[in-house]
Amino acid sequence: MSLSNFSPPRYTKDGDVEDAILEIRNIYKVFMKEGSEFLALEDINLKVAEGELMCILGPTGCGKSVTLQIASGLMEQTSGSIILDGVEEHGPGPHKGMVFQEYALLPWRNVRENVELGLEINGTSRSERHRIAGEQLVNVNMEGTGTLSAHEISVGMRQRVAIARALANNPRILFMDEPFDSLDALTKEEMQIEILKTWHQTKKTIFFVTHDVDEAIFLSDRICVMDINPGRIKKILVNNLPRPRHEKIKRTDNEFCEMREEIVGLYSSLMEDELDLIV
């Protein structure tokens, strides 16, 4: 699919997509916990369209992180299959970019060297590495910081480096596991706007896991709302709020509030102390 005629994905009436870049098919996951088995995921079926920003939303224990780890190949499913570009996938790889909550930057490397890590592993030439790393740092609005070391930059900037590092491998899809969860409110908002800009520029497909309702509404094209005990998909919502979000909509606006209320309403059956979604 050429980048120039990129258009937002079209959905069928029930919020599904026709041709998917990533398909999660009948995924089950069972764990052993304290001597008894625990069903973490039950029959997860999800299609993600090319260029889409898909948010997986749910409280702790709904298996949203497990879903992401299985989809990205870091964890093996008990049953079911992951299909990327029509091919069944096993294990992680550079075409599936990962951004962790804890940044996972290597402290003995500077910013540029951190971004270049994946390229070094692939055996890309030095000049090519430099070019790509520079490009990706521009993408995340970090130009001119290549020589700083990881501990010299703020937490928001570390997360940007982590995003640049994942993008440097030119992945087909970018997995993000609650990446902004530990950030303060200001940095979080800044990073949310930042990731949307990067997404517009690179047109990457993003698979974004969060337990923050407002974050999911602010970012997503679609929200996959998950339920717990066992972890399963409750509903997939199409998010038609206008873009760019940070200019066209406020969190106190009626449409935003309605969407939030719909999602919170989906969880009304849960016990109070099981609910840790934040709005």
Next chain:
Amino acid sequence: MSGNNKAKNKKVLLRCKNLWKVYEKNGVQVPVCCGLDFDVYENEFLCITGPTGCGKSTILKMMAGLELPSMGALSLRGKPITKPNRERGIIFQEYSMLPWRTVFQNVCLGMEILNISPKERKEKALKYLSLVALTYAKDRYPYELSGGMKRRMTLAMVLVTNPKILLMDGAFGALDAKTKMVMQAEIIEIWKKESATIVFVTSELDEAVKLGDRIIVLNSKGAVMKIINNTLPRPRHGKVAQEPRFLRQFVALREEVFITLKAGTVQKGAS
């Protein structure tokens, strides 16, 4: 506003008057608190929030008497604060319990220091352990506890010494989201039950809005941007918090705090 009325009727417990704190860093004087002027009322839940490095933790340390202000004065019921004292219990951001003591022994620590008899110690320790719902774990060591349990334990350690004011420094920051929710609801319960006065420093807006009667927003320089009265009805946790009407009020107030915070923050770094 109703908040102002409430304030008028209330007695001042702790008073900050033109409070300054200046640190010297590489020969340069860096102010962290700039002329803070505010009161903490009896039985109030006061939240202090602000951007990173605005000196919110320093304020608490000065209230506790662990650090002295460079200028200005702090007083508790008119008496100036000069050194740490059990009247002002502080709960640190880090877990401050002693790892070689069991939960029960840790809770007894403050009373041992005060030379309270073993019998009375046991009685009170058990009372406060049940208040924080830790009776079942009283003989465990800290390394056997989860984050939330450790937090409850430090809470009991301080409450048992009967402080007049409870100072909490980013207390729930390190907890996972679910435990955080539970702890927030619990601290409100304890606050009501003990009719305590709490000063709660947090960097999380949701937390400030959920907990506080008033929210003091600081700016990057360490001065007060705005004191916001929080008129959200209580309780603010559980089923009530899922209702559309409450949600909208909540989001509107949080937005107000957020905008105030943003206006007072100097952006550092690349962007």
Next chain:
Amino acid sequence: MDIEGNVSPATEKKEVGAGNQTSNGTSTAATEAVMARFRQQIEITKLQKFIQFFTEKKYYFIGLVAILSTWQILMFVQVLGPDFSPSFSPWAALLAFIEMVTSGDLSRHTWPSLRRVFYGLSLSVVFALPVGVLIGYFTKLEQMTYVTFQFLRMISPLAWMPVSIIIFGVGDNSVVFLLWLVAIWPLILNTAHGTGRVSQLWINMARTMGAGDWAILRKIIIPAAIPDMLTGLRLSVGISWIILVPAEMLGVPDGLGYYILDTRDRFRYDQLMATIVTIGAIGYILDSIMRMFIRRYAWKI
């Protein structure tokens, strides 16, 4: 990862309950099939773990047997010459060991050695712990003693032998003094280290509860330094036991060090080897006891 790693113990119980609920209640046939397959896989892993346990442990025994047989074979081919080799072999040492135990020779020499080490260590604990705490607590004192202590601890206690004999004369007291002298350094330095790095957080916490200096020392600093004290003690036990043997070669009428010389003089090399092995074994046991002590009494984070 999410399920295994992120769930805190406080919430764990609840979730297990919830898990059980699904396997009993709402599960469909498809879910049941997945669970059944999972159970099968688990069985295999359990068996593998069982085998793995034995595979891991067996090398301890193989190693020991290998070394003993190498020793025996080397003696059998008479690497030390035809006169010496037979009596140096492990088999001869074992026979001599049995003889020494039954005749009471071994215990006659072991107990005095253990007694001296015990006295030396006790005296060094009494001296070194307070000194270590003071040095760790008062930075000025640490700086004042730093050069002297670092300098003194590098001197082998045996160098003090003549001095010790002038002061205490030949006999038990001299040996105990030397053992004391070697045991204090690890204890002082470790105690000081442990005392010095006590978290400011704990001290602040106690101060806000109204604690004065004495209460802080008693309730916070000393207990906080206990793991380091025990580590120091373990090092002291080890080094005392090592120094014991040469110290006992200098004029005392009993003890394992003396017995080494005695067996040599009587050309009983089998007994000599048995004594050497005994010294090693007792040292190993003492160290194990200390390790157990540390596991039992050092607090964990």
